[in-house]
Amino acid sequence: MFKSRHQMISLAIVLVFGFTLFYIGTDGFTAFTEETARTNKLIEEQPLLPDITLEDSKGREYSFDEFEGKYMLMTFIYTACSTVCPQLEMNTAEIYESLPEKYIGEDIVFMSVSFDPERDTPEILDRYRTYFGSDGETWRMVRIPDEQELQSVLDEFGVIVIPDGEGDFQHNVAYYLVDKDGYLVDVLDFSDVEGAKARVLETLEQEGEG
């Protein structure tokens, strides 16, 4: 097939180049989509939650410091969403209900953050939370009123929100597990409820022992 040595050399170069290209382009054949790459990177980097102001469904304003010393299971949603958010919050409710009561509110709080502060006023959030059995205390629904602050949280956690021009948003969906000091420690698949339950419970139990 190859008459000359040059052909062999150039083919070898091409193959090495190709291997390198794919190796770098997929982080060593681990991430073929940007979402996987993003999740891997977040887990590796463990970013700190920015210091910003939240407003909850009762109209109270505070920052993430309020929850220092507690784990936080976060989701990012908007209430007008009719597709994935209700599913996500249903799954959240399942996790919330499955955890032993002693942990709820003491060692962990649930936090659903709206990225649509314009429409998701405290009144709307207060109604929305009742659909999923959130009590507004140990599972809070909040918005981030300041646009820049909202963007900083989304950027830090790699949440990409694209308005579709008809009042809806396309966004990536996951559970974000934040530790007692406000560092993101894990990103969980929202559709794998059992896996997420196990991961949260394991974390809380370890904390109880330690």
Place this chain on the structure above:
Amino acid sequence: MKQAIYGLILYVFLMIPPVVHLSESIMSIHMHMQMPLLGIAGMFMTPFLQKKFPSFFKKWNENGIPGIILFFIVFFYWLLPRAMDETLILTHVEVFKFISWPFLIGVSLRDSWAKLSNAWKNAVYIIVSVAYLGMAWLYIFSPDQLCNNYLIVEQRTLGWGFLLIAFCILLYFVQTLFIDQSQYE
């Protein structure tokens, strides 16, 4: 020479910022127009490069096989959903797109094509169309958002685009088997 100028004009045109912005704002145009057009720009520039560096092409790509393998590798890289996403967020990937499509895909395809045997050419048609059918299946039926920067509805549209192109290539391929091209040349 004229071809090379057309190629260069097309290449420069595709690099104008508003054109870049427009062609990347819609997923199908990004994948099925911008990228292939960059490849075509490279193909137009190939004869000029061949004339400029005749020994390079002759020496290193004598039978066309290293070239066509290079074509496949880079081409498959750009089929990764992640590659397209990253052009939008990482500058070096965007730069790589503008270099690799014309010079690694376009040039190596055209330079190799003339040197390849019919069996190889047939293999190229089949591999590209099978890959496109696979991508069509993936993009149409994937329940997940594959590219973070594009809507799922765009993703499905892109899938149908892949399907259409795959059928066109297959159709062309099949007719090459039955119709003697030399009669029309």
